Amino acid sequence: MxxxxxxxxxxxxxxxxxxxxxxxxxxxxxxxxxxxxxxxxxxxxxxxxxxxxxxxxxxxxxxxxxxxxxxxxxxxxxxxxxxHLGFIRRLSFPRMPLKELRASIELQAERYIPFAHDGAVFDIHPLPSGDEQPEMSVVLAAAPRxxxxxxxxxxxxxxxxxxxxxxxxxxLYRAAAATGQILPDGAVALVDLGASAAVISLFDAGVPVVSRVLDMPNLEQEARAEGTEEIFWDIRRSLEFALTQVSVPLSRVLVAGGVGGDDYLALSLAAYLRSFLANRLPGDFAVQPMRDPGDRVPxxxxxxxxxxxxxxxxx
CATH class of the missing domain: 3.30.420.40 (ATPase, nucleotide binding domain)
Known part of the structure; x- marks a missing residue:
């Protein structure tokens, strides 16, 4: 089936x-x-x-x-x-059937979801834990209705x-896993460079930990030299904070996106992060474009x- x-x-x-x-x-x-x-x-x-x-x-x-x-x-x-509209959070609850937990969150949605008063849809995903544990951990994902x-x-x-x-x-994490660039037990940062924003997401052993959106104005061809330095600095600061939030070393930064499929931003960011962060990270640390091994996907x-x-x- x-x-x-x-x-x-x-x-x-x-x-x-x-x-x-x-x-x-x-x-x-x-x-x-x-x-x-x-x-x-x-x-x-x-x-x-x-x-x-x-x-x-x-x-x-x-x-x-x-x-x-x-x-x-x-x-x-x-x-x-x-x-910047979605919401992801890891939460712990007393152990109960998922059906009951969904009902409990729905009744107290404003307690867990910041925009619930305007209407929200959500889902939960249970994380592995021993049956002897009194609590269960879940990832709560929500979006405005x-x-x-x-x-x-x-x-x-x-x-x-x-x-x-x-x-x-x-x-984006699923795409990274499909390209074979995710270490299942490691921490990975995903940087998605769009036309107007960069999204930085940190995953610790497959669990989302941090997600931040940075505005990326004025990144047309003639403005890139000036605009990218500022946004790269913001991305580096975000990753420096992310390093304090993971239980294992950050081994990969994977870069996706790019205006019109152009690799310029991804490759430039890779060089920038290597120069500023590599000496604080494990020896196998790498900054890479999120490449499809078969070059089928831009x-x-x-x-x-x-x-x-x-x-x-x-x-």
């Missing part, structure tokens, strides 16, 4: 401030993927504002253009909530059936790749 599920393809839809990236992948195993189609299109001006859908019809048009550009006919899709509704409306207008709405850091489409992968592959 599960094997048949894994072989079904799914299109990941990454809606950025300037570009919409789509990819259809048939996943047979975490390291056995068949890329069926890759496409992109400009995000229509006015369709999106800081991750919130303002004009669903406009956004739907951009999604259709990206699908057509990639010659993708699949209509089952996974979408992502922008990192209005954000999820807007994304699903735009997808429906584009002719897609949204089967999953995910948070960007979680999807750096700009890594988030879309993670969306297209069923979470069940990694549990």
């Amino acid at each position: 599960l094997e048949r599920w894994f072989r079904r393809s799914l299109v990941g839809v990454d809606i950025g401030s300037r570009a919409i990236k789509v990819i259809e992948v048939e996943a047979q195993a975490p390291d056995r993927l068949r890329v069926i189609g890759v496409g992109s299109a400009e995000t229509p001006p006015g369709a999106l504002e800081r991750g919130q859908v303002r004009e669903p019809q406009l956004l739907a048009r951009g999604i259709r253009e990206a699908l057509a550009q990639g010659k993708i006919t699949q209509r089952r899709a996974a979408l992502a909530v922008s990192a 209005s954000t999820v509704t807007g994304l699903m409306t735009a997808a429906r207008l584009a002719g897609l059936a949204a089967e999953r709405v995910d948070l960007e850091p979680l999807a 750096l700009s489409h890594m988030l879309a790749l993670g969306l297209s992968l069923p979470p069940e592959l990694f549990t």
